[in-house]
Amino acid sequence: MVLKRLFTAIGVTAAALALSLTATTSAAAAPADAPTPVKSRIESAAVPDTAVEQRTCRARFSQGVNQRLKADATSTILGIIPADTWVQASCTRVAGGEYNACGLASDFWMEVYWNGNWGHSVWSCVKDWEYTS
Structure with a gap:
């Protein structure tokens, strides 16, 4: 019975470790060069943040x-x-x-x-x- 609990605990720990590695790998594999679409300047009346460098x-x-x-x-x-x-x-x-x-x-x-x-x-x-x- 003790052996069964020990092996179950090892299995649960291994599964948790595998899931955490999979989640980390998937997030790291996301393409970094795809720009995130932003709200149009035409539709936004917000004043731009002067601390951010404005580019043309x-x-x-x-x-x-x-x-x-x-x-x-x-x-x-x-x-x-x-x-x-x-x-x-x-x-x-x-x-x-x-x-x-x-x-x-x-x-x-x-x-x-x-x-x-x-x-x-x-x-x-x-x-x-x-x-x-």
Whole structure:
């Protein structure tokens, strides 16, 4: 009887150890380079934290793309950004409605400033993107 309890205790301890190692390994295996989508600057009226370094970016697209009011393929079109035209852009991508563009299916969008308006354009057509400050 004592032996049975001893082996049961060893088995429970081994199972707990195996589960803790599995949980740690799964968390460590998560991709670190995938950016977390952030709430759109257009939808947020919050004042930015001045302690955080503010960055500005620009982008250009491989083909002419629609600039839309919201990050959705059915949203109002504000204009068409011609291919290879540099535009002021957000430094992060945002999640939105799904679309097919430039040979890819995605739901990531980029906020862009074009013709005096902030709007959204498809992330999959971004040809070049860079920090400007």
